Amino acid sequence: MASTHAASVLVASNRGPVSYALDESGGLTAKRGGGGLVSGLSAIGPDTDAVWVCSALGAGDREAVRRTGGALDTADTGGRRVRMLDIDPQVHADAYNGIANSVLWFVHHMLYQTPLEPAFGAEFRRQWAAYEAYNRAFAEALAQEAGEGAAVLIQDYHLTLAPRMLRGLRPDLRIGHFSHTPWAPPEYFRLLPDDIAAQVLGGILGADRAAFLTQRWADAFTDCCHTVLGPGIPSGTRIGVHGLGADADFLRQRAHRPDVDERMAALRKQIGSAPDGSPRRTIVRVDRTELSKNIVRGLLAYQELLESRPEWRERVVHIAFAYPSRQDLAVYRDYTAEVQRVATEINSRYGTPDWTPVELHVKDDFARSLAAYRLADVALVNPIRDGMNLVAKEVPVVSDEGCALVLSREAGAFEELSEDAVAVNPYDIGGMAAALHEALSMGAGERAERTKRLAAQATALPPARWFLDQLAALEK
Ligand code: F6P
Numbered sequence: 149m150a151s152t153h154a155a156s157v158l159v160a161s162n163r164g165p166v167s168y169a170l171d172e173s174g175g176l177t178a179k180r181g182g183g184g185l186v187s188g189l190s191a192i193g194p195d196t197d198a199v200w201v202c203s204a205l206g207a208g209d210r211e212a213v214r215r216t217g218g219a220l221d222t223a224d225t226g227g228r229r230v231r232m233l234d235i236d237p238q239v240h241a242d243a244y245n246g247i248a249n250s251v252l253w254f255v256h257h258m259l260y261q262t263p264l265e266p267a268f269g270a271e272f273r274r275q276w277a278a279y280e281a282y283n284r285a286f287a288e289a290l291a292q293e294a295g296e297g298a299a300v301l302i303q304d305y306h307l308t309l310a311p312r313m314l315r316g317l318r319p320d321l322r323i324g325h326f327s328h329t330p331w332a333p334p335e336y337f338r339l340l341p342d343d344i345a346a347q348v349l350g351g352i353l354g355a356d357r358a359a360f361l362t363q364r365w366a367d368a369f370t371d372c373c374h375t376v377l378g379p380g381i382p383s384g385t386r387i388g389v390h391g392l393g394a395d396a397d398f399l400r401q402r403a404h405r406p407d408v409d410e411r412m413a414a415l416r417k418q419i420g421s422a423p424d425g426s427p428r429r430t431i432v433r434v435d436r437t438e439l440s441k442n443i444v445r446g447l448l449a450y451q452e453l454l455e456s457r458p459e460w461r462e463r464v465v466h467i468a469f470a471y472p473s474r475q476d477l478a479v480y481r482d483y484t485a486e487v488q489r490v491a492t493e494i495n496s497r498y499g500t501p502d503w504t505p506v507e508l509h510v511k512d513d514f515a516r517s518l519a520a521y522r523l524a525d526v527a528l529v530n531p532i533r534d535g536m537n538l539v540a541k542e543v544p545v546v547s548d549e550g551c552a553l554v555l556s557r558e559a560g561a562f563e564e565l566s567e568d569a570v571a572v573n574p575y576d577i578g579g580m581a582a583a584l585h586e587a588l589s590m591g592a593g594e595r596a597e598r599t600k601r602l603a604a605q606a607t608a609l610p611p612a613r614w615f616l617d618q619l620a621a622l623e624k
Contacts, residue, residue, distance in 0.1 A: 154295030155199040155229070157619065159189060160286050160310065161303035162244060164202025164232060166225050168212040176212055178224035182514070184538070185303065187395045188615030189228065199229045199293045201286060203240060210234050231293060235285050242278030244306065245476050251275075251340070252305040252348070256329045257440040257533045258336050266339045276344065280309060283351070287313035294321055299622045301615075302355065304328050309347065312354025322622040325355040326390070329535045330560065331368040334375035345376045353381065357621055359388035361536045362560040390617055391564065393609035394541040403518040403546040411519035415467065418507055422463040428503075429464045429588055432524035432551075434517045434539050436473035437484045437510070442532045442556070442574050443470055444483075447490045447506065449530075449580030454498050454505065457585055462503045464588060466528075467520050471512040484510070524551045525595075526587040529559060530574045536560040540569070541606035550596035552587035554580070564605050568598040 165186045169177045180186075192198060204210045212220060213234040220230040235243075251272070253259070260266050287310045290300055299322045302310050311325045331337075338345060349372060352358045360366040366389050373381055381387070402408070419428050431450065435441040450466045470487050474480040491508040498505045509516070521527075527543040537559040543551050555562055555569035562569070570583045590598075 154298075155197045155293050156295050156298050157192065157196065157198040158201060158290055158294055158298060158300045159185065159198070159303065160201045160290055160300065160307060161185060162203050162248070162306040163205065164200060164230055165189075165228060166220065166230060167205060168208035168224075170208040170211050174211075176208060176215075178212075180224075180226060184392045184395075184611045184614060187398060187611035191612030191615050192619075197229070197295075199231055200225075201231045201233065201289050201293065203244075203282075203286075204232050204234045205240075210237075231289060233285055233289055235282055239278045239281050241476070242275040243282035245474070246272075246275035247279040248306045249474055249477060250479070252308070253329065253440075255337060255339060256305065256332045258332060259439050259532065260339070268341050268344075283307055283309035284313055286310045287317060290314050290321075291317040294318060296320055297322065299619055300324065301326060301618060301622075309351035312351045315354040323355040324357045324359060324618055324622050325352045326359045326618065327352075327365065327369070327535070328361065329365075330533045330558075331360060331365040331372065333368050334372045337368075337372045338376065342376070345372070349373050349376055353385045355385055357386045357388050357618075359390050359618060359621075361389070361391060362563050363389050364563065365535065365560065386621075388618070388621055390614050391560075391609045392536055392538070392611060392614045394538060394545050394606045395611050396545050396603075396607040399518070399542055399545050403522060405515070407515040408518045408522070411513070411516040412523055415516070415519055415523060418504075419465045419467075420502065426463075428462075429460075429525045430520075430523060431464060431466045431526040431528055431584060431588070432469075432520045432543070433467070433528045433530075434469040434520065435471070437470040437487055438473045438480065439483050440532050440534060441470075442530045443468065443487045444490055445574065445577055446528050446530050446580065447487070447494060449577045449584060450506070450528075451490075451494050451497075452577055452581035453584045454494070456581060460585070460588065461498060461505075462500060465504065466506045467524075468506060468508045469513075469517055469520065470508060470510055472510060518546060521546045521551075522548045526552045526554060526584065528554050528580075528584065529561075530554065530556045530572055530580060531559050532556075532574050534559040534561070540565060541602075544599045544602035544606055547599050547603075550592065550599040552590045552595050552598065553602060554583045554587050561606075564608075565602055568602045568605075 166180050204213050213232050301324045311323050491506040494506050521543045529540040540561040553569040556574040557571050570587050572580045572583045
């Protein structure tokens with residue numbers, strides 16, 4: 149297939165670096181996203197010929213594609229060349245909501261439980277066909293955009309089939325696939341029908357390199373290949389590990405802007421003082437409201453802390469930011485409702501006229517998240533499983549006076565941060581309550597020392613390095 153643009157570096161992901169809102173008069177407002185991929189790509193400078201291929205995700209995005217033919221206006225993208233694909237909305241919904249977020253996400257995070265049990269019948273097969281079509285749309289767009297021998301970095305569980313499809317279209321390309329999620333162990337991965345399990349693995353093995361955030365997830369992938377496909381990585385695909393750290397420069401600068409200071413003042417007012425006049429302690433969590441984040445068990449652990457150690461009542465506030473995610477799916481909406489129900493119940497059981505035990509906020513506000521990071525005494529990061537978890541790495545970087553980190557041993561970040569975090573089993577509510585007590589009781593000196601070491605670990609692998617290392621590895 150002929151190249152139309154001849155880019156030498158390409159990135160492909162479901163969600164792109166910009167999204168559009170459509171107002172009633174037909175106006176479009178661009179909103180630029182953040183995250184590791186955006187910061188990583190900035191490492192190769194704004195004037196390269198890199199192209200980011202992503203999908204339109206809503207009416208605003210689709211309108212932007214209609215007006216631009218898919219090559220977005222670089223004024224909206226910070227100078228980046230972005231090609232947004234307008235995939236048929238039903239195909240996208242089946243691939244993204246149906247297969248990626250309801251099946252592959254649940255498998256890798258080991259989330260299946262009643263009422264969402266795996267059941268792979270005709271509806272699943274229909275959605276799988278959409279997942280294939282969605283992956284093919286990406287492979288074809290990448291094949292068109294890529295110059296001879298270009299490096300293509302394909303992201304995540306949405307796009308597991310695209311590497312092999314692209315290899316078929318353009319054998320000259322150097323293709324990498326990166327998984328931002330955990331990878332399931334074979335006994336869980338094999339919940340998938342055998343032919344689908346083989347397609348997912350075989351799709352990724354179409355890449356020259358398959359990379360993961362930690363050795364644990366890379367090993368699980370290799371184990372799945374051996375179990376499902378037979379011994380040896382058949383295509384000779386290389387396996388890599390690239391940890392992703394916090395973007396220290398960006399965070400430290402952003403966390404000291406006036407809007408963050410304003411939100412800190414507002415939060416301090418909400419938190420208030422203990423009956424003896426001392427400022428209340430704070431346990432902070434910041435997550436997308438999403439089942440793997442384990443927000444409900446976190447709230448129950450806080451409740452158990454208040455129950456078993458009444459000395460903390462009126463002396464601590466749990467600030468929980470739970471930002472809505474994937475609300476097209478009933479299971480995510482139900483989970484959001486459950487988070488709200490449990491928070492309300494704790495407040496009505498323990499709250500007093502002067503004290504709200506849980507401050508739950510669901511409206512996404514990055515400046516307020518940074519404000520909470522700065523003032524947190526304790527950060528609670530307790531996912532059931534998580535590819536990395538950047539909150540665990542961001543808090544120590546911006547903390548003003550030191551913050552004790554309560555961290556699930558099932559988060560990828562645990563591999564790097566275990567020495568100075570308070571480790572928890574995410575299913576053990578009693579254990580998490582005890583960990584919260586330990587973290588709240590930690591002396592200020594020890595907290596500050598640990599935070600310093602955590603911040604050094606957390607920033608050791610900045611997004612720029614994560615990105616450049618992957619490109620360099622594809623050269624070999
Ligand atoms: O954790 C894996 C991941 O793909 C992240 O890279 C990303 O933040 C998220 O999941 C995708 O979320 P969404 O469904 O909102 O695009």
